[in-house]
Amino acid sequence: MTPAFPALTAWSDLPRLNVDEFFERFPVIDEAYEAGETGLADGDIDDLEFIVISGDVSISQEQAREMEAALELEENWTLRIAVDGSVHVDGGTDALFAVSGDLYCNWLGIDKAWASFSVCGRVFASDCVFVSASDEGWMLDLPATRIDTPLLFLWNYKPDNIDLNPDAVMFVLGFEWWGSTLPNRCYAHQQMIHVIDSRFLKPFTCINTEEDIWDSRAIINALAAGESIYRAGVDLRCEQAMDAAGAAMASADFRLGHVRYKQAATMSPAYYPATMGMADAMRAGQAYAQAFDLYLEASKLFPLEQTGLVNEALNAAARFALRLGRLELAHELATQSIDFTQVSNWNDQPLAQAYWIRGEASIAQGDFAAAERDVAQALRFDADEPQPNWLMGFLCFRRGEHDQARAFHAKAARHWPQNGYYDVASTYVVGFNPVSVDWDQIDPASLLPA
Incomplete structure (x- = not known):
């Protein structure tokens, strides 16, 4: 609710206080200055002048702009404006240095000079x-x-x-x-x-x-x-379902986690994390083919204009396409991930993964020269990753370079002690048992409160 404060009339012709007079009027700021909290430099503080508006007051947008213009015109920003009382500003302003009471506004921008004294009461924006x-x-x-x-x-x-x-x-x-x-x-x-x-x-x-x-x-x-x-298509009310999904996943109830993520995705169909969560739940439940479809869907929801972040769903979809034997699609998705992640230029691990996935797809397609180029790139970005080490060992073995093959496979084993090697004859389907679940057929309303 906007308070009915008296409108400000003249302000620029109010008396200007020096720093000692101002500190006497605002002792809390004197204390903040002594504590080094005000952002005021010792060498400049004596040159400052302060206009203090007394009592509760309402400042119009035009007056706020006048104040900001006055501050811009003052050489070295030597002028500060304060209100000894509460103030309502129509819109917002950067002109006020301190308010002893409450501040009411539409918006407020606070910079690095902000400290506890700036608004002694409460900000209502x-x-x-x-x-x-x-x-x-x-x-x-x-x-x-x-x-x-x-x-x-x-x-x-x-x-x-x-x-x-x-x-x-x-x-x-x-x-x-x-x-x-x-x-x-x-x-x-x-x-x-x-x-x-x-x-x-x-x-x-x-x-x-x-x-x-x-x-x-x-x-x-x-x-x-x-x-x-x-x-568009994002409703923050879905976050309650997202929280519940995370709790279900943490307790290994992947079925309930999926249903909760589905509820969130129904409320926010354009929300990438909700569809990504559905895919992760399917993956945890070993329903890999169904997880693949959801990862592919999530990858298309990622805001592609954001080139500084990694679309992790692309890598996941590429990896599952590889495991499902859809080699051309795996190669295409890994290429998309490489092109996208290279633009980001900050996270090597997803880029390494995309390269070895594409390299493994090339091995399965019989293009060993392309595979070696990609696996070498993966190792350049992440030298300890077990998969590209194993794949490079496999490529060395094919060329008869057995010592090098053993060295790469030994490194893979050191970083991958819980899993067996890939099968040499079929690198992309080993240990991949397709499981299907009916979780997509479950109506969230039948399990969850409205």
Whole structure:
């Protein structure tokens, strides 16, 4: 609810305080400065001037733009604007340095100078909040902050210190972060690309990009116009079923896991992780032919415009096509994976797998020269992977290079102690017993609550 604060009239002609006067008015910021939390440099702080707007106030979009323009015109950004009270801003603004009470707005952008003093009360943002460290390196601990918003975007900040409304959805980018203790639904790194529409994502080349991959201005404009930022065919309500599916898989109830993933995929037909989960459940249940069909379907749901991430469903589909004896299709899918993963240029393991799968398909098709080129590439990317070591040993054996063959097979055995070798005469079907299950015929509504 928007508070009925008095409208701001004149502001630019208000008296300007020096830093000592400002600290006397805002002692909490003086404490933050002494603790090194304000982002204010010692050499520049004496040059700062502060305009303080007293009392609760409402600031229009036009006034907010005027303030931002004034800050741009001040040499070396020496002017700061603060509100000693609560404030409602129509839209959003980067102009306010500190608010002693609550801040009400449509959106808020917070940069690396953000600290616990910036809004001493609570932020109420009706559309979204962006918190960006704009920094390389370790993820930072966000100072204790109170925020109410539907969407929270964090770049290089851990969310755990936030007092956040539990229905907010979080999107997190940054290094060395392994999850949140908050109860909120959270999408981190590559999970984001399966949820947010590509119109609201900036191009990127790898998961560890130094720039934010979301387009904050496009998101702000869309939300202001009442538009959704999510991909067509994605409904976040499916996440409850996804959580239940993960729990079922963890307890080795693959049938229930599949049904739960199917429920999620029914709610969100364009959601790649749901169909990928169905395929993983079939694979765990050894229904390999059915898993293949689902991996193939999932590979087509991957947002192909995202060239910085790996479409793992392509490798899985290629591997199962190989095992099912569909050699030309295995070769084609592995080639697609190679072409796609090479663009990403950051994850060698999936690229190595795609090369040895294509190499094994070439062996089964009798093209040993092509197979050797691909297996050599697989070993270049992942020298310890057992499959390409065994395949290279097989190729050496065919040429009569027995010492080299034994060396490659010994290396494969060291990294693959639980499994026997492939059969020399039939590399692509050994140990692959087709099983069929009826899980796709189960109506989730017959097992699950609505």
